[in-house]
Amino acid sequence: MNEAKTPERSPGAHIRSLMRSLDRATLSTGMVNGDGWPYGSLVMTAADQDGSPLLLLSDLAEHTANFNADPRVSLLFDGTTGLAEPLTGARVSVLGRVKKIEDERMAERYLRHHPSARMFAGFKDFNFYRVSVERAHIVAGFGEIHWVEASNILSERVPELEEAEAGIVEHMNEDHADAIQLYSSVLLGRDGEGWEMTGCDPEGCDLRLGGAIARLDYDAPVRDADETRKALVSLVKRARQSAAE
Known part of the structure; x- marks a missing residue:
């Protein structure tokens, strides 16, 4: 999904908008059985009310073993799909710590965004996770490059x-x-x-x-x-x- 960055929008708001408007990301973790080598995998995402990423993941997945050993992760949200010049589009690397959740509201929010995931949600080896955002790096075209702290990314909970x-x-x-x-x-x-x-x-x-x-x-x-x-x-x-x- 493509979107134009409006001049009045702050970098933090732009990051939050990308997380809300995209339904997938590249999850990067450090290999627990590979001397810390970075490991990237495609995951389906939803954003909670404040913008925090929500995930549904299998216990058997390589990335789950990795973040169980070290909860620090990065999620790359790519908003450049379909652009003739992808490097002019917006993409953001979100850094945070992933934690298993048992929250029915968050789980239902994820499943409304990904209806086909309901078939996995009841499996014992699948669990919901929330990424506690710490900071993010957005690249939104030439000269539009920023590091932004979580306090300027996430919206107030309501x-x-x-x-x-x-x-x-x-x-x-x-x-x-x-x-x-x-x-x-x-x-x-x-x-x-x-x-x-x-x-x-x-x-x-x-x-x-x-x-x-x-x-x-x-x-x-x-x-x-x-x-x-x-x-x-x-x-x-x-x-x-x-x-x-």
């Missing part, structure tokens, strides 16, 4: 919205599929029928159609279900006005 998210997503998919279709086709210019919402956070909502994903940002951050409803209604109005022009 407990009211965390609790309400599952209900909002279910309501939108069951009762407002037409609105979601307007978001995808009119506001995001994405093809296909049957887009569904997979998550919402303080800054926007996430959509999926089969293997395709899309990210739609709000005009302003929200803090609870009522503010989310108003933001979604505003986006519908904008989409209908654009479609009528």
Whole structure:
């Protein structure tokens, strides 16, 4: 998925946006049985409400053995796909420590983003993990290179919205599929029928159609279900006005 970096967006906000809008990354760990040699693997990701990466991983995987010995990891999020000149696009290496979680809300958030992963989630040798971000390095084109600390990357946690998210997503998919279709086709210019919402956070909502994903940002951050409803209604109005022009 490609996105243009707007001038007013800070490097930290740009990093958070990449983590939210992409569904996979390259996980780098140090080989426990290989004298610390770096080991890279493809993992499917979701971002928690604050932007922290969430993972579902097998105990049998090489990377799991590696970070069980040393929890320090790096995740490379690549936002350059499809660009004629990939090196002009944005990519970010996120450094942090990975930790196993037993949090139903986080697990469900991941599984809404990756429905096919439900078949693995119940296996005893699969577990959910959260990466506690410490800092990140973003390269977003010539002269746009920054190291950014976690305090400037992650957004503030909003407990009211965390609790309400599952209900909002279910309501939108069951009762407002037409609105979601307007978001995808009119506001995001994405093809296909049957887009569904997979998550919402303080800054926007996430959509999926089969293997395709899309990210739609709000005009302003929200803090609870009522503010989310108003933001979604505003986006519908904008989409209908654009479609009528």
